[in-house]
Amino acid sequence: MHEQHHSNRRNSTSKYYEHKKRKESDLKLNESKKKSSSYIDKKFSKSEFDDARLFCDDCNKFYDNICPYHKQSYIPDKKISKSSLKYSQRLSDLTCPDGIIIKSSTILKAGKGVFATKRFEKNTFFGPYMGTRHSNFKSAQESGYAWSIADKYGKMIYIIDGCDSNNSNWMRYINCPNTIEQQNLQPIQYDRNMFYKTMRIIRPGEELFVYYGDDYARFLGIKPFNIESIQMNTDDNNINDDD
Numbered sequence: 567m568h569e570q571h572h573s574n575r576r577n578s579t580s581k582y583y584e585h586k587k588r589k590e591s592d593l594k595l596n597e598s599k600k601k602s603s604s605y606i607d608k609k610f611s612k613s614e615f616d617d618a619r620l621f622c623d624d625c626n627k628f629y630d631n632i633c634p635y636h637k638q639s640y641i642p643d644k645k646i647s648k649s650s651l652k653y654s655q656r657l658s659d660l661t662c663p664d665g666i667i668i669k670s671s672t673i674l675k676a677g678k679g680v681f682a683t684k685r686f687e688k689n690t691f692f693g694p695y696m697g698t699r700h701s702n703f704k705s706a707q708e709s710g711y712a713w714s715i716a717d718k719y720g721k722m723i724y725i726i727d728g729c730d731s732n733n734s735n736w737m738r739y740i741n742c743p744n745t746i747e748q749q750n751l752q753p754i755q756y757d758r759n760m761f762y763k764t765m766r767i768i769r770p771g772e773e774l775f776v777y778y779g780d781d782y783a784r785f786l787g788i789k790p791f792n793i794e795s796i797q798m799n800t801d802d803n804n805i806n807d808d809d
């Protein structure tokens with residue numbers, strides 16, 4: 567993954583994600599093998615971008631295409647046309663895939679959050695994160711809903727800002743974990759887009775959390791997670807994964 571930020575009033579970059587830069591960019595939305603998705607079929611198979619290589623955590627290696635050995639899956643958004651929106655409906659709220667709902671967060675004063683209503687396996691990909699593309703870093707910092715997409719040198723290419731709930735998707739409602747144990751999604755830049763990948767099995771009723779990065783964590787009053795503890799948490803999840 568290339569350097570990425572979740573921006574609010576402050577810019578944030580996770581060292582962990584920088585550390586795993588190449589590894590995480592190697593997303594594979596492998597459901598393409600068995601299931602058809604317009605994004606995967608049209609986009610993932612023919613990418614021109616250097617961040618469109620695929621990585622398998624279990625093999626610990628890159629693949630030019632999907633991992634032939636380990637299961638990964640891709641869950642696209644529910645398709646909604648803007649013209650079908652009724653008054654007071656927000657596009658983003660209607661895009662939840664099956665098994666995902668938006669409701670009040672378990673985190674006090676965090677507003678809404680996103681919850682699973684069914685089990686999701688480890689290595690399930692959601693996305694891409696939808697929003698307005700621009701390069702106004704200041705407005706992204708103020709948004710609270712923005713990711714920056716970077717090139718392989720970490721230089722920002724553009725920002726994907728989900729501040730407009732009518733030009734975004736359900737992923738804009740996913741909150742930042744207060745503790746490392748809560749974290750269950752990993753942000754992954756792939757093909758100049760942002761996806762979230764489940765880091766472990768997610769069970770019905772669980773709130774989804776993605777770490778926004780150290781700076782933004784500090785802004786929220788959360789002690790930044792360090793690389794080692796994130797890695798340890800991932801390893802623990804591997805050990806505890808069950809059927």
Ligand SMILES: C[S@@+](CC[C@H](N)C(=O)[O-])C[C@H]1O[C@@H](n2cnc3c(N)ncnc32)[C@H](O)[C@@H]1O
Pocket residue numbers: 574671673674675676677678679710711738739740741742743744786788
């Ligand atoms: C991407 S939005 C997440 C969705 C948001 N909760 C909502 O209702 O629209 C990011 C914002 O959610 C809130 N938030 C996210 N994680 C939080 C946390 N751990 N503690 C407090 N507020 C949080 C902050 O207001 C932050 O600016």
